Amino acid sequence: MFLENVKMALGSLRANKLRSLLTMLGIIIGIGSVISIVSIGDSIRKMFSDLYKNYGVTQASIMISPYMDWNDLRDSDDFTLDDFNNFKRIFGSRLDYADNTPYESIDVKVGRNRLKVGLSGVEYNFTDFQPLKILNGRTFSEKDVGERKPVAMISENTALKLFGTENATGKHFRADFRGEVQDFSVIAVYRKDLSPIEKLLMGSQDKNGEAFVPWTILTGPADTFSTIRYYGKKNFTVEEMNSLNTDIKNYFSRVKNRKPEDWYISSVQDEMKQVDGFMGGLSAAIGGIAAISLLVGGIGIMNIMLVTVTERTREIGIRKALGASREDILVQFLTESALLSALGGLIGVILASTLVHLGAMAFNMTVVVKPAIVIIAVVFSAIVGVFFGIYPANKAAKEDPIVALRYE
């Protein structure tokens, strides 16, 4: 009987193709926008989490809170080399990596080529945790860092600008560095593989050069610095990471005579949570819009079903005369409205996933359309169809066969 009803419903939808399509439009747009937005949201979320995975989800850094009043800041809030070394000694067993994020911009001159190059100071094992692709050369050794050797890993772009070739390993460049001319030797050329969203987030750094050098070069024995960056152990859970962060805050509070809330820890996990929260809010807003669209679509279905019932009054009379019960008629028209709506949902899903995939292709991103979402969308639109079909179907079921048979 169910199949019979579906067959009948398809027959009558086919008899009014244009009308059926126009009626479905509301549902198509509603479901289509939900699927698109949810898929785009999922994809962005996935991209962010991939991005953070690249940089390590256990990455965090600590500094004195930027929300603190200027007058409350003290000189001792900055970290000294001793602070940094003590920190590494105490928390070393729970850390994969730590540095003091020194940075300096220098003017480099090679022959006629001039370039501003940003130097970032890192530990020797930095490349174990950062997604750098070494094109040629070697990474830092413990000795490079320990003996403050003036060696540099330069970006592909920097190599091309300074030396006109990416095969720059073994070449040298000079720069004014802290009042004297310093000679750096290139030990590696790297490439950062950026996803489109990373490029989007970080902007193009094509204008200036960039290079990594041992952090010891950029940090003198008496220097202070504002930030310590660290990576918890790779396999740390969110809880383990949280307790590490708390312990670090407490430690520095004790050392620096501060309250724990005076410190600011920015962690990748917090950022991920923020992105999730933002996407969740966006989804809720879009969900609301989609709900309105589905409501409008549902009313459209109700309207057209009322027209259908009136048009087919005589058919209803015939069916009743031939033995159809109220339930038979009710189910017939409910099936029709549910099918109309579910079909709209299905078309919406197909349209949306096509659009989303095309868009993804254009932006060179990957998108995920979850099968669960597709099923939920189609089932939900069928439910919308049933809900808005109840009134017209009930009207049909209540027709008096004598009156209906006389209907012209």
Add this chain to the structure above:
Amino acid sequence: MNDVLIELKDLVKIYDTGAVKVLGLDRINLKIKRGEFVAIMGQSGSGKSTLMNILGCLDKPTLGNYFLDGEDVAAMDPNTLNKVRNEKIGFVFQSFNLISRMSALRNVEIPMIYAHKKSPAARRERAAMLLEKVGLGGRIHHQPNEMSGGQRQRVAIARALTNEPPLILADEPTGNLDTASSVEIMEMFSALHKAGATVVVVTHEENIAAYTDRMLRFSDGKLISDKKNENPTAVRDLSIFEGMYKGESHVS
């Protein structure tokens, strides 16, 4: 099995239009036996359509009793009435009342669909067989609008026979047909009668009533005459439905 298929006892139908009450049928007493071929005659307004609706279980009497196959229709709830219509009555209407966007075959299947008994394949087979019997074997996939009036009425007859109901109820079955088609249709009813069905034809035309064995005349809601017709119109072929109506039910 009861010999009497239809029994009306002091049957009264009053239409209450709010302002006025109209007496549609006035104390009708009537028995129709199984296998009879009866014409219900009268001018418009005579009450024959009202009687047709009541006999067809589409409407209920205001007073009195209507026993169909021994069961009191007046006491039935709507869903039982649906079932009775489905199993015991085959309708043939003046305006055919086929569903226009469905093929002849699908139209004939409908009563079997609502009987909820036969498999789709069995339904199709029986519908095709019936269309074959009414001479439309080559047109089973045609839609009603691709057929002549006479052909449409033959589809309607096939549809009326699907559940092999004891009562075939025809309301002005030739009203929309030319003479040749009218003869064709009435000959089919005669053949059905010959095969054992009880056929009741509502008509206002004498030459249509002349095919039947018994003529009931109505006027102003009253039964005014009940005559046997000793010489029904001769029919060329009475064997079309031979073998049907052997008593075995096609519904259960």
